[in-house]
Amino acid sequence: MKIKKGIQLIDQHDKNFMYGGKFGGNFIPETLKKPIDDLTKLFTKLRKNKSFLKERDHYFNSYVGTPTPLIKLENLTAHLGGAQIYAKVVSEANGGAHKIYNATVHCLIAKRAGKKYIVGDTGAGYAGKMLSMAAKKFGLKCKIFMGAKDIKRQRPNVEAMRKNGATIVPVKTGSQTLVDAVSECMRYWVSNCDTTHMCVGSTVGPNIFIKICAWSTAQISRELVKQVIEEFGKIPKKIKLLNCVGGGSSAMGFWNEFMDTDAEFIGIEAGGPKNSRLHAAPLTNGAKIGILHGAAQYVVQDKEGQIGSTESISAGLDYPGISPLHCFLKDSKRAKYTSASDEEALKAYQLVSKLENISPSLEPSHAFHEAIRLAPKLKSSEIIIVNSCGDSTKDKDIIKKKLGTYIR
Amino acid sequence: MKSKIDLAFKKCKKEKRPALITYTVAGDNTKNNSLKILNVISKHADILELGFPHNTPIADGGQIQGSSHRALRNGIKLKDVFQIVKKFKVSNPSKPLILMGYFNLIYQSGENNFLKSCKDSGVDGLIVVDLPYPENKNFAKKCKKKSIDFIQLLSPTTSKERMRKIINYSRNMIYYISMLSTTGGKLKVSPRKILHNYSKIKRINRKKNIVIGFGITNKTIASLKKADGLVVGSQLCKTITNSLKKRLNAAKVLNKMVYNLKKQII
Numbered sequence: 001m002k003i004k005k006g007i008q009l010i011d012q013h014d015k016n017f018m019y020g021g022k023f024g025g026n027f028i029p030e031t032l033k034k035p036i037d038d039l040t041k042l043f044t045k046l047r048k049n050k051s052f053l054k055e056r057d058h059y060f061n062s063y064v065g066t067p068t069p070l071i072k073l074e075n076l077t078a079h080l081g082g083a084q085i086y087a088k089v090v091s092e093a094n095g096g097a098h099k100i101y102n103a104t105v106h107c108l109i110a111k112r113a114g115k116k117y118i119v120g121d122t123g124a125g126y127a128g129k130m131l132s133m134a135a136k137k138f139g140l141k142c143k144i145f146m147g148a149k150d151i152k153r154q155r156p157n158v159e160a161m162r163k164n165g166a167t168i169v170p171v172k173t174g175s176q177t178l179v180d181a182v183s184e185c186m187r188y189w190v191s192n193c194d195t196t197h198m199c200v201g202s203t204v205g206p207n208i209f210i211k212i213c214a215w216s217t218a219q220i221s222r223e224l225v226k227q228v229i230e231e232f233g234k235i236p237k238k239i240k241l242l243n244c245v246g247g248g249s250s251a252m253g254f255w256n257e258f259m260d261t262d263a264e265f266i267g268i269e270a271g272g273p274k275n276s277r278l279h280a281a282p283l284t285n286g287a288k289i290g291i292l293h294g295a296a297q298y299v300v301q302d303k304e305g306q307i308g309s310t311e312s313i314s315a316g317l318d319y320p321g322i323s324p325l326h327c328f329l330k331d332s333k334r335a336k337y338t339s340a341s342d343e344e345a346l347k348a349y350q351l352v353s354k355l356e357n358i359s360p361s362l363e364p365s366h367a368f369h370e371a372i373r374l375a376p377k378l379k380s381s382e383i384i385i386v387n388s389c390g391d392s393t394k395d396k397d398i399i400k401k402k403l404g405t406y407i408r
Numbered sequence: 409m410k411s412k413i414d415l416a417f418k419k420c421k422k423e424k425r426p427a428l429i430t431y432t433v434a435g436d437n438t439k440n441n442s443l444k445i446l447n448v449i450s451k452h453a454d455i456l457e458l459g460f461p462h463n464t465p466i467a468d469g470g471q472i473q474g475s476s477h478r479a480l481r482n483g484i485k486l487k488d489v490f491q492i493v494k495k496f497k498v499s500n501p502s503k504p505l506i507l508m509g510y511f512n513l514i515y516q517s518g519e520n521n522f523l524k525s526c527k528d529s530g531v532d533g534l535i536v537v538d539l540p541y542p543e544n545k546n547f548a549k550k551c552k553k554k555s556i557d558f559i560q561l562l563s564p565t566t567s568k569e570r571m572r573k574i575i576n577y578s579r580n581m582i583y584y585i586s587m588l589s590t591t592g593g594k595l596k597v598s599p600r601k602i603l604h605n606y607s608k609i610k611r612i613n614r615k616k617n618i619v620i621g622f623g624i625t626n627k628t629i630a631s632l633k634k635a636d637g638l639v640v641g642s643q644l645c646k647t648i649t650n651s652l653k654k655r656l657n658a659a660k661v662l663n664k665m666v667y668n669l670k671k672q673i674i
Contacts, residue, residue: 029537029540030562032565034565183465186466291511294538301516304517
């Protein structure tokens with residue numbers, strides 16, 4: 001399996017929308033065939049439409065806020081010794097996470113499609129919060145599907161969604177987390193696809209949703225390429241881009257424009273609690289390929305194909321599947337994947353928040369753990385950049401409970 | 409060998425009535441009970457659909473999800489599903505049985521392996537909810553080789569051009585989804601409108617047996633009896649749920665219910 005140079009990764013699929021012949025596709029009920037075809041046609045057109053691109057850039061600049069800063073973590077670098085550690089502080093984007101890019105683009109598409117309603121799923125609550133924000137801005141009625149367990153553990157984001165006027169639908173089936181929220185959202189769309197636009201919150205689901213999401217978050221690396229060249233004069237040979245992966249949307253955005261460079265990509269999955277058999281790390285733990293939410297991917301499942309339970313302290317990474325794009329990157333050996341445990345992520349959060357002016361949420365804390373582990377082993381001429389794609393504020397309750405205190 | 413599904417439709421046509429097709433979930437709530445249910449309702453139903461449960465279904469409503477979870481909680485495995493079919497077929501060899509479910513279970517067991525188990529146990533047809541045309545072409549071909557009817561689905565969102573292609577590609581039975589809904593939704597489109605769409609589809613090819621499903625209950629079934637066949641699923645699952653709650657014998661209750669459904673379309 002090989003990645004082609006000079007072609008956007010999202011476009012490297014065959015006629016059945018499969019990446020590397022194995023991942024992705026459209027495993028969907030007949031009812032969704034047409035809405036998905038329509039959306040595919042519309043997006044194909046809009047991607048090339050100058051006025052749409054102008055509109056997107058306008059809102060990315062004036063509404064999302066670009067570029068998000070690239071900062072050197074001087075104290076952390078000095079503390080660890082070794083590689084130079086940087087953070088791309090994507091959590092500075094409006095709303096506090098990368099999910100705003102996908103949400104904004106989906107609202108712009110919904111407007112062009114003439115839809116008045118928009119629905120979406122959420123795990124950590126960021127995708128839902130951003131979608132509700134953007135929906136409010138663009139005058140769309142918004143419904144968010146969220147697992148009942150996640151509603152409890154991500155209270156600040158739930159409150160934000162309510163303030164934005166979104167209806168939150170608690171999902172009480174199965175594990176009551178992201179996987180069930182996505183299923184329920186899709187079921188809702190099956191019943192309402194004539195009036196409603198659906199936003200899938202990550203680079204998962206039927207092909208078109210993977211495409212729209214990765215195309216939207218690519219803004220992160222468009223900015224980062226410029227920032228890296230500004231900082232180092234060129235894209236250095238020894239540079240590692242570290243990103244947490246749940247569904248994989250922030251990592252796709254963080255890496256996209258570096259695809260044809262020497263930059264090394266490392267994705268960090270959620271390893272779950274140290275003493276638990278459960279995890280949310282299908283790539284690290286050698287899960288088999290299966291079909292989840294309309295796409296073939298590595299997915300935590302049992303022998304028969306029942307989707308497996310996952311466990312992670314981080315609601316945003318607590319998903320049994322992983323984007324087909326990441327499966328493609330893994331099997332073509334373009335990216336490497338590893339995992340960090342709940343405890344390791346918490347420790348990383350603590351260290352970064354103590355030493356630096358940023359305070360990563362539990363999702364990017366998984367990536368910071370890997371940075372902290374790697375940096376001392378590397379030369380000072382080497383560079384690590386971590387995507388700090390969320391802020392710890394939303395995890396205040398969990399952190400307090402686990403560590404006794406919350407610092408920011 | 410003639411398709412038993414086709415024979416069932418022929419018999420119903422002779423009797424000038426639609427085929428009654430039931431859907432229940434294998435293993436709901438236990439292996440034995442679901443077999444008992446199949447045995448009793450097969451006295452009234454013309455074709456039986458049997459769901460093989462999946463825990464992440466993207467097109468099922470609450471009732472069928474409930475049945476699936478019950479079955480899975482009681483440890484139902486694919487091999488049990490085939491065993492249920494096999495046992496059912498021993499006592500009802502000529503009654504057509506269709507398995508229905510999601511593709512991941514087929515994918516994990518391997519397409520060929522899955523079809524072999526279907527053949528060995530006596531499955532007559534297959535509905536795979538999340539394997540639409542044209543992605544299902546290869547698998548449908550494999551089914552044909554094994555003389556298993558792969559049943560294509562049509563929905564109100566299916567374009568006319570697409571319908572032609574699907575119908576052309578289909579075999580003895582086609583499943584028309586009555587409305588934009590998951591299974592078990594309330595019928596939100598008038599029966600007249602459904603039949604209007606239905607007759608448009610029939611006009612494309614009158615020879616195909618086209619059944620209507622989704623939202624069909626004892627309240628709506630009579631109004632749709634012009635169709636070649638009618639599927640009742642969620643109402644049966646709901647009835648099992650209620651019977652379990654009230655500690656009633658689900659097979660007995662379902663027997664009566666399916667009898668009454670049939671009476672309405674004779």
